[in-house]
Amino acid sequence: MDDIVRRAVERAIGTMQEQLGERLTIDDLARSAMFSKFHFSRVFQQATGVSPGRFLSALRVTESKRLLLSTSITVADISHRVGYNSVGTFSTRFSRSVGAPPIAYRQLRGVLPWVPAGQAHRGTRFGPVRGRVRVPPGTNPGTVFVGLFPSRIPEGPLAACVILDEPGPYLFQNVPQGTWHVVAQCLFRDERNDMIYTGHHGPITIQSDVARIADVQLRPTRIFDPPVLLALPNPGLNPPVRVAV
DNA sequence: GGGAGTATTAGTAGACAGTT
């Protein structure tokens, strides 16, 4: 990715973050990046792995999660603040992405006692996915969440997940046939502040019971990383290892 | 009963992907 494209995408994401509550269109974002909308959509997808519309929607859900946990504002007000005109649309979109309705998410303080899973399909073939979560030398993060998602955006329902006590090897048995993204995330504390570390591997395609290797390198979360929308499951659920799909 | 929130559905706009 060249520097001009990187700066243009950064500018567009900045515009999204500043104007979450506005009716932003791809045209507006393309203008802020100083590209045609056709070229903009293409480079944005290359930089982030998702379309501009999906990225904007993910930022809206992320902001609503923050407001639900840090304020007592009603769900209706939050839906308007983050740019939805319909509470129904907001509630549906939130539930699908996060794995719980807004009120439940607030009551559970953002930690789910269950893992959102997809529907089983008859006749699906399965295969294992294994790999190792690595961190930069000199860092020592704690608990690591590793999930297997159908798209680049970590939102529910997911195919499988595991919570590791520390970075290291992981294994998903019986991953359904299809294309998946491995996303890992952990919180890293140093003397001064907390940092979210993120890693991604994919897409990987599961076609049979041949094992797929998907190592994940954790690094400080960048502005280009789509936010994690799924509410992380309670670490006490460990080891869930695989969710019924 | 009334307010708040959730779930569902039909119709629609526009974003996206593919092609030329």
Place this chain on the structure above:
DNA sequence: AACTGTCTACTAATACTCCC
């Protein structure tokens, strides 16, 4: 860049549950 078909996400309406 323009065109086209498909698909996704949206709105709006409605019905429902829950709780005070």
